[in-house]
Amino acid sequence: MSESKGLKILGSDPVDPLRRNFMRTAAAGAALAAMSGCNMDDFFRKHFKELSKTDLDAVLRTIEKRNLERFGKATTVDATGARPGVEFGYGLDLSRCVGCRRCVYACVAENNQSRENPQIHWIRVLQMDKEHGVDLTHADMYYESEHVPQPGKFYFPVQCQQCSDPPCVKTCPTGATWKEPDGIVVIDYDWCIGCRCCMSACPYGARHFNWAEPKLPAAELNPDQHYLGNRPRPKGVVEKCTFCIQRTRKGRYPACVEICPVGARKFGNLLDPESEIRQVMDTKRVFIFKEELATHPHFYYFYAT
Amino acid sequence: MRTVLDRTAWSAIAGLALAATLASAAAHAQAPPVEQLVQAKSPPFTEGIYPCKECHDGPGDKTRRTLVFHDDIQTMFDHDAEHRWCLDCHDNGDRDVLHLSSGDPVPFTESYRLCGQCHGDKYRDWRAGVHGKRIGHWDGEKTYFLCVNCHNPHSPRFKGVVEIEVAGKKTTAPTSEMIKPEPRPRRPEEMRP
Numbered sequence: 466m467s468e469s470k471g472l473k474i475l476g477s478d479p480v481d482p483l484r485r486n487f488m489r490t491a492a493a494g495a496a497l498a499a500m501s502g503c504n505m506d507d508f509f510r511k512h513f514k515e516l517s518k519t520d521l522d523a524v525l526r527t528i529e530k531r532n533l534e535r536f537g538k539a540t541t542v543d544a545t546g547a548r549p550g551v552e553f554g555y556g557l558d559l560s561r562c563v564g565c566r567r568c569v570y571a572c573v574a575e576n577n578q579s580r581e582n583p584q585i586h587w588i589r590v591l592q593m594d595k596e597h598g599v600d601l602t603h604a605d606m607y608y609e610s611e612h613v614p615q616p617g618k619f620y621f622p623v624q625c626q627q628c629s630d631p632p633c634v635k636t637c638p639t640g641a642t643w644k645e646p647d648g649i650v651v652i653d654y655d656w657c658i659g660c661r662c663c664m665s666a667c668p669y670g671a672r673h674f675n676w677a678e679p680k681l682p683a684a685e686l687n688p689d690q691h692y693l694g695n696r697p698r699p700k701g702v703v704e705k706c707t708f709c710i711q712r713t714r715k716g717r718y719p720a721c722v723e724i725c726p727v728g729a730r731k732f733g734n735l736l737d738p739e740s741e742i743r744q745v746m747d748t749k750r751v752f753i754f755k756e757e758l759a760t761h762p763h764f765y766y767f768y769a770t
Numbered sequence: 771m772r773t774v775l776d777r778t779a780w781s782a783i784a785g786l787a788l789a790a791t792l793a794s795a796a797a798h799a800q801a802p803p804v805e806q807l808v809q810a811k812s813p814p815f816t817e818g819i820y821p822c823k824e825c826h827d828g829p830g831d832k833t834r835r836t837l838v839f840h841d842d843i844q845t846m847f848d849h850d851a852e853h854r855w856c857l858d859c860h861d862n863g864d865r866d867v868l869h870l871s872s873g874d875p876v877p878f879t880e881s882y883r884l885c886g887q888c889h890g891d892k893y894r895d896w897r898a899g900v901h902g903k904r905i906g907h908w909d910g911e912k913t914y915f916l917c918v919n920c921h922n923p924h925s926p927r928f929k930g931v932v933e934i935e936v937a938g939k940k941t942t943a944p945t946s947e948m949i950k951p952e953p954r955p956r957r958p959e960e961m962r963p
Contacts, residue, residue: 558900563928563949564951565949565950565951565952566951566952566953566954567952569952569955570952581956581961582961583961584955584956584961586955589955606954606955607954607955607957608951608954609951609953609954610951611950612947612948612949612950612951613948613949613950613951614948676961713908716907716908716909716910717906717907717908718904718905718906718907718908718912722905723905725903726903726920726930726931726942726949727903727920727928728901728902728903728904728915728920731899731900732908733908733909734908734909737909740908741898741899741900741904741908744898744899744900745900748895748898748900749900769895769900769901
């Protein structure tokens with residue numbers, strides 16, 4: 466025992482080295498968990514998809530409790546699942562969009578994004594030249610003008626395209642992000658370790674990172690929340706558009722659709738031949754963004770005229 | 771192609787896991803909501819202008835000319851102004867209604883029928899939910915906006931809209947000013963502490 470290169474063990478019983486390693490790792494893990502303010506229940510709980518109904522319910526109530534502590538405001542957090550026979554599709558009419566950015570701010574208000582430092586916008590509106598068409602080398606998301614649309618310009622809003630074959634999901638090392646049966650790509654903020662692999666994998670720049678503690682005034686908190694959607698995020702996790710999962714799973718239109726003053730945004734069930742989105746796909750010139758990457762988005766750009 | 775695939779997929783699901791499907795259907799017990807369309811309120815008339823019969827009592831002179839009254843509308847009028855004038859849409863016999871090219875009267879609340887006579891493609895798209903705006907539920911009750919909620923019939927090119935309240939209900943009215951965009955996002959370098 467005196468030959469041991471490791472730390473001296475106090476006490477007379479020799480300890481199995483494997484067990485000793487395990488104890489050390491477990492202690493370090495517990496210390497780390499305690500330091501990060503994460504409680505042990507969170508640390509040892511199962512993946513979202515494996516939670517029993519009782520466990521999920523307990524998790525949701527815990528989040529509501531923490532919301533109350535953090536914002537002093539009562540909230541409801543649910544985890545409404547995908548409806549069978551529904552696959553969401555989104556249409557955006559480029560011949561109508563005027564680039565007013567109303568959607569950007571309606572999204573921020575609905576989905577509880579951080580307002581300043583970091584400022585997080587799930588929708589980016591790109592101003593492009595009619596002369597060049599859809600071309601990212603001639604795109605500007607920081608345009609400012611007295612009024613829109615500006616002559617010779619058109620506007621191209623980009624948000625999560627809810628790919629059928631999402632590169633972000635493939636790259637996530639922890640299984641914190643996945644595709645739901647209704648086509649929405651979601652993130653479990655409790656499972657995200659903040660490695661940002663998904664951000665580099667996403668060809669649309671649709672994922673955003675909370676570089677600092679999100680700044681969200683309590684007065685502006687949207688109390689109707691979904692576990693996989695707009696519940697307030699901690700520092701150090703990635704977030705993205707979820708087609709307003711807290712609204713659309715209950716049959717409502719997303720916030721960006723409702724705010725759009727020109728009616729350029731269309732939303733519905735791709736499996737329902739009578740839905741608005743299917744009417745768009747059946748009768749209009751539709752294209753998907755960066756088709757050559759074979760991500761197969763559920764987000765369709767179209768020209769109604 | 772898509773439909774065929776879907777059908778195959780669905781019959782496979784039904785065949786292989788009927789019990790599971792039923793169980794999940796029971797979990798989502800609510801029956802598919804019935805789609806219900808609600809018409810948005812049209813923007814109000816200019817104050818004091820309606821009913822038109824207060825001044826226009828009975829048919830008037832049908833000759834196209836510049837009027838001494840309604841100069842606000844005559845100044846802004848930009849709806850194929852070269853070829854049209856008031857009585858192409860407004861009814862000469864009853865000024866409180868509009869009329870189709872057939873002569874059939876159309877109430878102001880159904881002006882979209884009049885618009886649809888010339889703009890048939892837009893009318894068709896609007897009825898399918900492709901043109902124009904709808905709010906509410908994608909699978910249930912939804913409110914659809916009318917042509918006149920976004921386009922001023924006397925100067926129909928879209929400029930902007932403003933949210934208003936009519937009879938306690940939120941709706942929109944067209945404006946003559948174009949929309950001012952919301953502030954641009956911060957650049958990354960502006961977000962550093």
